[in-house]
Amino acid sequence: MTHDILISGFGGQGVMAIGKTLAEGGMKEGYEVSWLPSYGPEMRGGTANCSVVISDDMIISPIVLEPTLLIAMNTPSLVKFGPNVIPEGKVFVNSSIVDMAVERTDVSAYYVPTMEIAQKLGNPRVANMVMLGAVNHVTGLLREETVREMLSQLFTGPKANLVELNLEALRMGAACAANDACMIWSNTHEYHD
C-alpha cells in the first residue's frame, strides 16, 4: 500500500498543516512517511502545495507527480493537478470555493464544503481539519486517538480547548464523506448532515 498524496490550495488554507498531520499521524500509525513542501516564490500570497507519501514499504521518491489522492482546496489546484491523478485515484474538492466539478469519470470525486462545516462549528480556521476528516474517513489511515494525541501536544494551556474543536471538525468531515451526497457536484454549497 502506498498513498501518493498531493495537497494544494491558497497560502493560509492550512494546506501544509493537512500534509504534516497526515505525515506525522501516518508515522505514528507505523507507516513510512515523507512530506515535501513547494517552497517557491509562488507561496507568497499565491498557491501552496505539498507532497505526502504514506507507505508500508520504504519510500523511494518523496516527489508526488501522479497522485493517488489529490486534495484541491481551490480551483487553480484542481485545474493544475486534477489531470495528473492516476486512474482509479481519489480527488477531494473543497466545494466551498472550487467552482467546478471534476470532469474525469475514471477517478472518485468527493465534494466537501469545508468552510460551511467549519462555520457551523463556529471557527472558519478548522476548514482544513474538516477536509482531513473526509480524507481520513475514505482512506482509514489515522485513528482518532492518534490525532487526539498529536493535537494535545500542539494545543496546550489556554489553547487546550482547540483539541476538541479540531476533533469535532475531523468527525464532521468524516460524516460528510460518509454521505453519498458528497460525491455529487452541486454549486449550492449545501451541507449534508
Next chain:
Amino acid sequence: MSKELWKGNEAIAEAAIRAGCRYFFGYPITPQNEIPEYMSLHLPEAGGVFLQAESEVAAINMVYGAAGSGARVMTSSSSPGISLKQEGISYLAGAELPCVIVNIMRGGPGLGTIQPAQGDYFQATRGGGNGDYRLIVLAPSTIQEACDHVRDAFDIADRYRNPVMILADGMIGQMMEAVEWQPSESRTLPEKTWATVGTGGTRKPNIINSLFIDPNESERHNAHLNEKYDVMRAEEVRYEATIPDDADVLFVAYGTPARLAKAAIRLLAKEGITGGLFRPISLWPFPEKPLNEAASAASVKAVVTVEMSLGQLVDDVKIAVNGVKPVSLCGKAGGIVPTPREVADAALAALGRK
C-alpha cells in the same frame, strides 16, 4: 528508540547540537533558513552561542576563530552564500581547523533560484578557494542520513583537523521524514593541544596560521597536508551499492537524484530491464575503486550518471570507470528535478533501446 518527524534543515541543526556543536555563525539564505532559525532558539538553551553575522564572509571567519579556540563550530548556507565563504574555507583548511560547513544547494550560477540543485559539486570536491586543499564532503539522501552525517562530521573534522562539508540539495533541507536519533560511535579523538586557549604561563603560545612565507616551509606544510589527505582517501570512503547480479544498467547518483534513480529502476523492471544504483556518499574522497569494480561487472552494459547539474559528478564517474564501460549523463539544472521517467528514458537511450 522512537521515530520523530523532522524537517531536514531543523534535523541538521538538532543533530549538530547533539554532536556537541556550541557555536553557530551564519547569514540567512533560502533554502537553508531553518538551520539558523532552529539554532537561534535552541543553541542558547544548550549553553551555546548563535550569532547572525553581518555577512557570509564574517560568519566563516568567526568559524575560524571559534575553531581555533578548540570549540565545536558550524556554519550553514546555500550556494551563493557558500561561494562567499570560499576564502575562509581555504584558510580553515590551510590552518588545519576542524569545523562543519553545511551547503543546502540551490540553482545557480550567480543568484540563480531557490529551488534544489547540485551545481556546487565541483566547488565542494575540487576546492572553491585557493591552494591545494581538500574537504571531506558527505552527501545525504534521506533526513536520517543527514542527521547521521552531521553527527559523524564533527568527529571526522576533529580527527583530521580539517573542515567537513555536508552537501545536500534544497529538497533534503525542506522535506520531512522520520528520524531516529542514533548515538555516536565512539571515535577516540586527539586532544586539541594546538588550540589557542591561553598558555596559563606554562607553555609556549600556540600559533594558528596559514602563512608560510618561506617556500621550503610552505612545501613541507603542503606535503604534511597531502599525507593527511591520503589517510582520508584510505579511511573515509563511503558509498551504498544496490546492484543486482544481472544489472543491465548502472546508475550513479547522490542526494535526491539517487532516490529518483531508485524510482527509475522500478519503472525499468516493468519493462524487463534490470538496473542497479551506486550512490557515492563521500563525494570526496570519491569511492573510485568500488565504482570501477561495480561498473566492471559483466552484465553491466552502460553507466548512467544522474545529477541536478549539467555534467559535474559525471567527471568523477568517468575517472572511476576509466573506460571499462560507456558513461552517459542525465542532468537537469537550474532548480528542475528530473522525473523517474526521464531517468529511465536516459537508461533506455544508453542501452540503445530508444
